[in-house]
Structures are given as structure tokens and as C-alpha cells.
Amino acid sequence: MSDxxxxxxxxxLGLMGQALAGAFxxxxxxxxxxxxxxxxxxxxxxxxxxxxxxxxAAVAAGSLIVVCVxxxxxxxxxxxxxxxxxxxxxxxxLTSGTSREARENAEHTAAQGATYLDGxxxxxxxxxxxxxxxxxxxxxxxxxxxxxxxLRALGPGATFVxxxxxxxxxxxxxxxxxxxxxxxxxxxxxxxxxxxxxxxTSVVPMLGQGIExxxxxxxxxxxxxxxxxxxxxxxxxxxxxxAMQHLVEESRAAGINGELPAxxxxxxxxxVAEGRGGDSYAAxxxxxxxxx
Amino acid sequence: MSDxxxxxxxxxLGLMGQALAGAFxxxxxxxxxxxxxxxxxxxxxxxxxxxxxxxxAAVAAGSLIVVCVxxxxxxxxxxxxxxxxxxxxxxxxLTSGTSREARENAEHTAAQGATYLDGxxxxxxxxxxxxxxxxxxxxxxxxxxxxxxxLRALGPGATFVxxxxxxxxxxxxxxxxxxxxxxxxxxxxxxxxxxxxxxxTSVVPMLGQGIExxxxxxxxxxxxxxxxxxxxxxxxxxxxxxAMQHLVEESRAAGINGELPAxxxxxxxxxVAEGRGGDSYAAxxxxxxxxx
Numbered sequence: 001m002s003d004x005x006x007x008x009x010x011x012x013l014g015l016m017g018q019a020l021a022g023a024f025x026x027x028x029x030x031x032x033x034x035x036x037x038x039x040x041x042x043x044x045x046x047x048x049x050x051x052x053x054x055x056x057a058a059v060a061a062g063s064l065i066v067v068c069v070x071x072x073x074x075x076x077x078x079x080x081x082x083x084x085x086x087x088x089x090x091x092x093x094l095t096s097g098t099s100r101e102a103r104e105n106a107e108h109t110a111a112q113g114a115t116y117l118d119g120x121x122x123x124x125x126x127x128x129x130x131x132x133x134x135x136x137x138x139x140x141x142x143x144x145x146x147x148x149x150x151l152r153a154l155g156p157g158a159t160f161v162x163x164x165x166x167x168x169x170x171x172x173x174x175x176x177x178x179x180x181x182x183x184x185x186x187x188x189x190x191x192x193x194x195x196x197x198x199x200x201t202s203v204v205p206m207l208g209q210g211i212e213x214x215x216x217x218x219x220x221x222x223x224x225x226x227x228x229x230x231x232x233x234x235x236x237x238x239x240x241x242x243a244m245q246h247l248v249e250e251s252r253a254a255g256i257n258g259e260l261p262a263x264x265x266x267x268x269x270x271x272v273a274e275g276r277g278g279d280s281y282a283a284x285x286x287x288x289x290x291x292x
Numbered sequence: 293m294s295d296x297x298x299x300x301x302x303x304x305l306g307l308m309g310q311a312l313a314g315a316f317x318x319x320x321x322x323x324x325x326x327x328x329x330x331x332x333x334x335x336x337x338x339x340x341x342x343x344x345x346x347x348x349a350a351v352a353a354g355s356l357i358v359v360c361v362x363x364x365x366x367x368x369x370x371x372x373x374x375x376x377x378x379x380x381x382x383x384x385x386l387t388s389g390t391s392r393e394a395r396e397n398a399e400h401t402a403a404q405g406a407t408y409l410d411g412x413x414x415x416x417x418x419x420x421x422x423x424x425x426x427x428x429x430x431x432x433x434x435x436x437x438x439x440x441x442x443l444r445a446l447g448p449g450a451t452f453v454x455x456x457x458x459x460x461x462x463x464x465x466x467x468x469x470x471x472x473x474x475x476x477x478x479x480x481x482x483x484x485x486x487x488x489x490x491x492x493t494s495v496v497p498m499l500g501q502g503i504e505x506x507x508x509x510x511x512x513x514x515x516x517x518x519x520x521x522x523x524x525x526x527x528x529x530x531x532x533x534x535a536m537q538h539l540v541e542e543s544r545a546a547g548i549n550g551e552l553p554a555x556x557x558x559x560x561x562x563x564v565a566e567g568r569g570g571d572s573y574a575a576x577x578x579x580x581x582x583x584x
Binding site: 243 | 363388389390391392414416424426428451453454456458459461462463465466467468469470471472473474475476477478479480481482483484485486487488489490491492493495496498499500501502503504505506507509510511513514515517518525526527532534535536538539541542544545546547548549551552553555556559573574576577579580581582583
């Protein structure tokens with residue numbers, strides 16, 4: 001790790017790219033930027049950034065190159081012509097994508113003589129550079145360690161998740177699945193209570209308590225999953241399936257969408273059919289592991 | 293509220309009924325119990341409970357009657373023959389059921405001259421009587437207030453949710469929907485990371501952070517839902533739908549079950565088709581409100 005801020009380059013100045021470049025500037029890094037439409041650089045240039053005339057010129061100016069563009073195709077289109085400029089550089093791709101795309105980028109980048117870190121930003125642009133900004137990185141540990149201080153300019157929650165380049169994307173996917181699961185449960189429950197005149201706002205405190213309780217169980221379920229045994233200390237899948245059927249019934253009786261509880265029940269039905277009715281909810285991991 | 297513990301009766305001594313009777317005994321209430329198979333009362337009798345010879349005798353001995361049996365049918369079979377014994381009693385039904393069943397019980401009970409509270413226990417038997425025990429009650433507010441001190445023997449978190457007898461069951465349903473949503477997201481994410489060799493246990497801390505963040509957004513989304521406007525301060529449904537499609541792709545590529553993200557995507561597709569792509573995730577409430 002170096003004490004004097006390394007020169008960095010940010011390719012792509014959408015809202016997120018602008019926030020990233022701004023955070024590097026705020027931390028004292030010599031910052032070069034490039035964007036397809038140069039006007040987006042105006043404010044950053046006013047704050048001391050250098051606008052490069054081309055991606056190649058931008059890459060030549062930095063030792064740490066951060067890419068944040070629309071999608072994987074835009075990443076490839078940007079990087080492929082840069083063969084000459086890349087050797088010796090460290091490329092950090094913060095564009096959203098899949099684990100397969102991350103591994104593909106790593107291969108291409110290696111062929112171009114550069115080192116690759118894949119990253120996933122778990123915050124909105126206004127969170128960049130603040131304590132809320134968690135960014136997950138995967139790729140060579142030594143590269144992450146070497147550049148950690150620069151990466152921490154984007155957020156103190158710079159977190160290394162593993163050497164497999166696909167891991168940051170997989171962690172992101174897992175967190176999104178939890179997020180949508182939680183939000184959909186909240187929306188379904190709120191729709192249900194809404195039919196009895198209960199406002200969404202008044203439901204929140206109690207749901208918050210419930211979420212906290214369930215978060216506590218998750219640690220115990222994780223132990224069961226890793227051990228491959230699912231003792232039902234709390235409630236069996238059989239018992240929960242009866243409650244799921246109630247929820248389908250409640251939804252139908254209230255005239256709201258019952259697809260979510262029907263989906264949940266279908267998973268439990270399969271687990272019961274495989275003899276898991278007496279196990280804890282964690283045994284449903286087996287259903288999720290199967291290709292549908 | 294009375295200062296000397298009122299005589300209570302507990303009908304049904306499954307694991308939960310035994311825990312309820314035990315908590316009343318611990319709080320000094322004269323406690324009468326009844327169960328179809330009397331042997332389940334042995335331990336409670338050893339601790340000072342009175343075993344009644346019939347449901348009618350049990351009901352005659354208490355002013356507050358708690359029912360905790362297998363299901364709604366068992367409740368009806370137990371209570372219907374008790375016409376003579378019920379007048380003037382307060383019946384608290386803690387058997388799991390739907391809001392419709394709760395309202396039906398309230399009508400029958402009123403016809404039998406008693407007052408009805410429906411309740412939902414949000415803990416496992418070993419949690420009864422401890423600070424973790426939240427129990428939700430719905431029915432006449434004055435009845436809850438009058439018996440709150442006795443009900444708090446079962447858990448200090450005795451919470452009145454409204455006069456509509458169906459509300460406790462609806463809150464329970466909403467909380468279960470959140471719970472299963474969260475757990476299924478966790479299991480899907482864990483299955484996904486498992487394909488890259490990541491243990492469930494090592495995923496938990498990061499998911500915990502994510503859950504905490506999402507819980508914070510829920511309050512803001514609730515405000516949007518009550519206001520009926522869904523400004524996308526964070527991420528639009530369009531943006532999230534792209535990430536959902538990634539998650540379907542990740543699941544397929546990893547060879548695991550992709551039904552959950554496919555379901556989530558389907559909901560977002562519908563919202564986008566209705567012109568909600570530029571709104572926040574909270575706009576999906578409209579999809580949940582529709583009968584499927």
C-alpha cells in the first residue's frame with residue numbers, strides 16, 4: 001500500500017461513475033475521466049479531474065482503472081480496442097453483470113496483460129464515499145490488498161469476498177434475492193392488511209420486529225445447511241405448510257394476489273413429498289439447489 | 293384491571309397449551325386445565341393446576357378461557373356443546389386460523405353470550421412467558437384492556453391490533469409472508485453461492501447487513517404506498533428488472549432452481565407493462581392488490 005494517492009482513471013460517467021470519480025477526487029487521487037459524451041465530465045473537471053480525449057488516453061494516465069458503464073456489452077466494446085494501453089494496469093469493473101461475465105472479463109483482461117478485479121456496489125450513487133457504501137470485490141487477493149486504500153476512497157466498506165472473479169456478482173445476486181424476497185413479502189402482507197383498512201405505515205414497526213427475529217434464525221439455519229441436517233427445533237415444514245395454505249386462503253378471501261403464498265406452498269409440497277415434512281425450514285435448501 | 297390474579301382456564305394441552313398454562317401458574321393465576329387426553333396435564337397438576345373432568349367444568353372454573361387446539365374445526369367441536377357454560381366468560385382463542393375463522397368464532401361466541409378475543413402467538417412454546425413472546429390480539433378494545441394484565445402473563449409483548457376480530461390473523465399472515473419471503477431469498481442466495489463453494493455460515497453476516505438496509509427502506513416505501521405515489525429515489529423497477537433477469541441467468545448458469553427470480557421478474561414485467569417501470573419498487577403493491 002502506498003501513502004500518496006495513486007493516479008486513477010474512471011471510464012463511464014453516468015450517475016454512479018460521476019460519484020466514483022468525485023470520491024477519488026475528494027480523497028486526493030489524481031483523477032482522469034472519460035465518457036462517451038464529454039459534457040458529463042464538466043462538474044468533475046471543475047473539481048480538478050482531467051478529461052481524457054479517448055479511453056486509451058484515459059487508461060494511460062492511471063494505474064488503477066475503474067470501469068462503470070451500462071452493461072457487459074459496453075464493457076467489452078470499451079476495453080477490446082485498448083490492447084496497447086492495458087498492460088500493467090489494474091482494472092476494476094464496477095458495471096453490474098453476472099458471475100460468468102466477470103470471469104469472461106478476467107480472461108480477456110489477463111490476455112491483454114492487465115489484472116482484473118470485479119466489484120459490486122451495494123449502494124446508490126449518493127452513498128458513494130460515505131460509510132454506507134459497501135462494495136464487494138473478487139479477484140486476486142494480492143491485487144485487492146495492494147489497492148485497498150484507493151478502493152476505500154469509494155467507501156470504507158470495501159470488502160474482499162474471494163479469488164474467484166465471479167464471487168462478487170454471486171454475492172450481489174444472493175443479496176438481491178433476499179431483498180426482493182423481503183420486499184415482496186412486505187408488499188403482499190401490506191396488501192392483505194390493506195383490505196382490512198390498515199395503512200402500510202402502521203404495519204412497519206411490527207414487521208420490523210418480525211424481520212429482526214427471522215434474521216436471528218438465519219444463522220441457525222445456516223449451521224444446519226452446512227451440516228446437512230435440519231432438526232425442527234422451532235416448527236416443522238409440515239406445520240408451516242398448513243400456515244402457508246391459510247395464507248393462500250386469506251389472500252383469496254381478501255381478493256388479493258395469492259401467487260406468492262401459492263409459490264411458497266409449492267416448494268413446501270415438494271419437500272414434504274421427499275420426506276422432509278418433519279424437518280426445519282432449512283431443509284428447503286434442497287429444493288433451491290435443484291435445477292427447475 | 294384487577295390486582296389479584298383472575299382464575300383462568302386453558303383448553304388444549306399440546307406443547308403450546310402446556311406452555312400457556314405454565315405461564316399462568318408462574319404468574320400466580322388459579323389455573324384450570326382440560327385436554328382430550330388427560331395425561332398431558334400431569335406436569336401442570338404437579339405445579340398446582342386443577343384438571344377439570346370436562347370442557348364445561350373447565351370453563352365454569354375460569355373467568356378468562358384460553359383455547360389452544362389443533363385447528364378451527366377442533367375449536368368449533370370444543371365450544372359448540374358449551375352453550376350453558378359460556379355466558380359472561382371471556383374467550384381468548386390462540387389456535388392458528390384465518391381471519392374469516394376468527395370472525396366466525398366471534399359471532400358464535402357472541403351468540404353464546406360470551407366475549408371473544410382472537411390471538412396469534414408469534415413465538416415457539418419455549419418462548420411463552422419470556423420477553424420474546426409477542427402475542428397479537430384483536431376484538432373489543434375494552435375486553436383486551438380489562439384482561440391485559442392476565443394476558444401479559446403469557447408474554448409482556450401482548451399487543452392489541454384492532455377491534456376487527458380478523459386483524460390478529462391478518463397481521464400474522466403478513467408477518468409469515470415476510471418471513472417466508474426472507475427465508476426463501478436466503479435459501480436461494482445460499483444455494484447460488486454454494487455452487488461456488490461458499491458455505492451458508494459465511495454468507496450470513498453480509499446478508500444480515502443487507503436485511504438491515506432493506507428494513508430501513510421499507511418505512512419509506514410504506515409512506516409511498518399510503519400516499520399512492522412511488523418516486524424512484526433509489527432504483528427504478530426498470531433497473532431492478534434488469535438485475536432480476538441477471539438473477540434468472542445466474543441461477544440457470546449455476547444449475548440451481550431459478551423459479552424464485554423468474555416469479556419476481558414476472559411481477560416486475562407486469563408493472564412495467566402497466567407503465568410503472570420508472571417508479572420505485574413500492575409501486576409493485578398494485579400487482580399484489582390484484583386478485584390473480
